[in-house]
Amino acid sequence: MAKTVKSAKKPAAKATPKTAAKPAAKAAVKPAAKASAKPAAKAAAKPATKKSAPKTAKAKKPALKISMLKPSVNNMTVRVFARAAGFDAAETDAWGHTRSPEYMARNPAHLTPMIEDKGLPRGVLWESCAIMQYLANKHGLEKFYPKAPAKRAMVDSAMFYLIGTLYPYVARATYPALNFPQYAGEVGHSDAHPDKKSEAQKAAMAAIAEPLEVFHSFFRDGKPFIGGKHPSIADIRLASTLEFLAVIDYPLPKWAKEYMAAIEKKLGKAYAEPAGDVRGYIAYVKSQASAPS
Numbered sequence: 432m433a434k435t436v437k438s439a440k441k442p443a444a445k446a447t448p449k450t451a452a453k454p455a456a457k458a459a460v461k462p463a464a465k466a467s468a469k470p471a472a473k474a475a476a477k478p479a480t481k482k483s484a485p486k487t488a489k490a491k492k493p494a495l496k497i498s499m500l501k502p503s504v505n506n507m508t509v510r511v512f513a514r515a516a517g518f519d520a521a522e523t524d525a526w527g528h529t530r531s532p533e534y535m536a537r538n539p540a541h542l543t544p545m546i547e548d549k550g551l552p553r554g555v556l557w558e559s560c561a562i563m564q565y566l567a568n569k570h571g572l573e574k575f576y577p578k579a580p581a582k583r584a585m586v587d588s589a590m591f592y593l594i595g596t597l598y599p600y601v602a603r604a605t606y607p608a609l610n611f612p613q614y615a616g617e618v619g620h621s622d623a624h625p626d627k628k629s630e631a632q633k634a635a636m637a638a639i640a641e642p643l644e645v646f647h648s649f650f651r652d653g654k655p656f657i658g659g660k661h662p663s664i665a666d667i668r669l670a671s672t673l674e675f676l677a678v679i680d681y682p683l684p685k686w687a688k689e690y691m692a693a694i695e696k697k698l699g700k701a702y703a704e705p706a707g708d709v710r711g712y713i714a715y716v717k718s719q720a721s722a723p724s
Contacts, residue, residue, distance in 0.1 A: 495520045496546060546562050636679065
């Protein structure tokens with residue numbers, strides 16, 4: 432290989448006069464150096480300014496339309512999540528409008544919270560847990576809703592256990608004091624004697640302790656939150672639900688009080704602002720109950 436290269440160079444050197452070689456070399460080298468040096472410097476400088484600009488400006492997530500009721504912990508759940516996730520949320524108070532023809536045309540279940548999104552098959556979505564799951568999936572919010580199947584399953588299990596077991600107890604225990612309508616078929620919804628209604632309410636209150644302990648011993652299992660070091664959507668749903676228990680002065684265990692305080696500290700205003708609406712309503716109904724008639 433080396434011999435072939437040498438034999439190719441010698442004829443080329445003889446054929447080209449020495450006087451012609453030097454000017455050609457100078458002409459080829461100097462203009463090329465001048466022409467390429469400046470554009471290279473400019474090209475190196477421009478990308479540096481472009482790369483540094485996005486660091487100072489954080490892009491907001493798309494605007495989110497939420498129809499909600501301020502006194503509700505179900506609604507509080509989505510309001511907290513939307514703020515914690517960084518959505519530019521536009522909230523509409525649906526108090527007194529959920530049975531209107533306009534609302535029913537979009538949401539025949541007449542429920543809140545409800546979000547609007549063009550990407551949804553029917554344009555709207557209700558149920559707090561479904562809303563959080565959808566938004567977390569769509570925007571890749573893994574710190575709230577992990578993608579790993581096993582970790583996600585635990586978050587899902589905690590949420591479904593809450594809405595299927597714990598929340599019905601909480602509703603039966605707190606709705607009479609909150610002046611919320613009872614579910615059809617419940618004693619509180621019937622024309623039963625007030626003593627029977629009171630008995631049912633007390634039974635529900637007593638039943639809260641068992642599922643509450645399950646969240647502590649099983650789902651948290653020594654971790655700060657169900658989600659680990661950061662609150663998951665299941666944590667937001669649980670903490671919001673426990674807010675209602677203040678209306679009946681339920682004696683929360685020490686761990687539950689510390690857990691709720693830790694979530695509020697971690698999420699800051701994202702939690703405190705929606706929680707303030709629920710707490711304000713609870714304070715109002717308690718003051719009305721204690722006021723002389």
